[in-house]
Amino acid sequence: MSIKEILLKELNAVLAKEICTKNPIFTSQHITELHALFSLYADPRQRRVDLKDVLMTAKTLGLDEKYDIVFRVLLEITESTNDAINFEDFLKALTPRIVILVLFRDAHSVNKEKELILVFTTYKERENFLLTN
Numbered sequence: 001m002s003i004k005e006i007l008l009k010e011l012n013a014v015l016a017k018e019i020c021t022k023n024p025i026f027t028s029q030h031i032t033e034l035h036a037l038f039s040l041y042a043d044p045r046q047r048r049v050d051l052k053d054v055l056m057t058a059k060t061l062g063l064d065e066k067y068d069i070v071f072r073v074l075l076e077i078t079e080s081t082n083d084a085i086n087f088e089d090f091l092k093a094l095t096p097r098i099v100i101l102v103l104f105r106d107a108h109s110v111n112k113e114k115e116l117i118l119v120f121t122t123y124k125e126r127e128n129f130l131l132t133n
Helices: 003-015 028-041 051-060 068-081 087-106 112-119 123-132
Strands: none
Touching: 003 028, 003 087, 028 087, 051 068, 068 087
């Protein structure tokens, strides 16, 4: 079986699951694109990604500053897993964080920026923020 066939089989298996069929934020097209990006970093045998590698690449490319929220979401997932992660688990970790982001973006809160900072910061940053404010 070729790598392309393996990736397609893996993608189709995930697309059939509830995390995809009932995903409140990502369409199947979004999930397919995320899977393609995820596969670039995935270990060919285990089909798992160490998100630290993704973060290092993003930081090297300056994406940590350009796409701060995305970088922080990836950092939060990395800190919560501490190990390599498969695509399905990555999608399960990513979805609620993006849902929260959309809800806060749509909310008309006076403290919206502070609330977003609290949601999309690492555990240590949140702790420091709460202690100083």
